Amino acid sequence: MRIRSLFLFRRYSIPVFIIILLLSALIVMSLRVKQRKGIDFADAVLMEFCAPFQKVSNFVIKAIHGVFQEYLFLVHLQRENVVLKQRMAELQKENHQMKEMALANERLYKLLQFREKISPSVTAAEVIGQDPSSWFKSVTINKGEKDGVRTGMAVISPEGVVGQILKTAPHYSTVLLITDYNSAIDSIIQRTRAKAIVEGKGENRCQLKYLLRTEEVIVGDGVVTSGLSGNFPKGLMVGEVRKVDKKGHGVFQYAELVPSVDLTKLEEVLVITGSSLPPQEEKEKKGKKAPVRPSRRRGGS
């Protein structure tokens, strides 16, 4: 009996191991979906071990790329220089006009006694790696929990919205890009202020969903964050409408969006790590805390 059971054990040990291994993989999947701390710890440890390889590789590739760009491919540099100078002049003029509009806007806000915009505190980070799979869209950055980065924080660039923090390790983090199908951002059409949700489409495109059919949207409309979700401040550029689809009937219409940020060429990003009140508002707060003394009337009743 003993020999027979040993024979059976030896014969079926591999299939049993395979079943146990696949069940373990399913358990890991389940833990990941539920975001259990054990998996987060394992993720953090492995990311701390593997991300430095990406950092070094990225540095070497950029150095080689830089040599080619700056020393070998100097063709058309003169022509490019002239074009860029012209463009700079145009942008300077536009910038001046924008400054005027901003000043006028500030005056109007003060007149109507609106609260000043909260200026968020940001942390700059370098992109050290892209998503290794093609189904999903994410990047790895070189800032983590030690730098104040937390899951859910918004990630932006000067051109607009990039995504949000998906996973963190002590010194590195994974950012879910807005083009990933898992991403959804509360947005508004800049021109008409119509509300919609921007969802990723898997490639370098996004889709505007839940936009009412009665709302007007045309190709070329800019889409900005609404600020309703709490992660993204209001007014950040998300993208531009490229195609509108009314799909025959229904309450909603759909539109295709091109992100304002070129997500295939990301090098540096900004993580919004928190919001801080501007100094004037802090002074007003301190002023409110001071006790009010009653004033004496001269003469009279």
Place this chain on the structure above:
Amino acid sequence: MRRIVFPLFLGVIFLTFQSTLLAFLPIQSIRPDIVLILTLYLGLFYPPISGGILAVFMGFLMDLFSGNSFGLYTLSRPLIFYAAQFFKGRLYLESFISQFLFVFIFGLGEGFLIFILLDVLNPGPISNLSPLLFTLLLPQVFVTGLVTPIFFFLLHKGFLSFFGHPEMELVERGDRS
């Protein structure tokens, strides 16, 4: 120990190249999945226990650096590893065409598996991803298949020089191949 450490280290290096060097390619849909090539190579030449553990680990690494919140590669990579193990010693894989077709078919299979898992596990419909089967998956597995002979050759030479034997002297209890 080295039969685990060496492929593990290779897996980390391949993943690094896939997420950095290959990310510089102008057209992302033709970025080959070299970690898949390594997993299938291990499926053909490695024993089931140590190879399975390595496949799970490599799938876990893929999920770690991916925007994949479900952890699908932790399941799909060992599955395709054991599917490749079924063909161990049964297929002639010395020619370019056979190696290309082998990886192409397995890559397509994994892609469909991931798509099905995403559809099942996602609370809402994911009609956005259906076109990606043709615009992303097909070109990617095609290019992965094209570069497979180069990687198979390099891996064969690497393992031969490291272990001194084509079969890497790896036999585990119960391994009948």
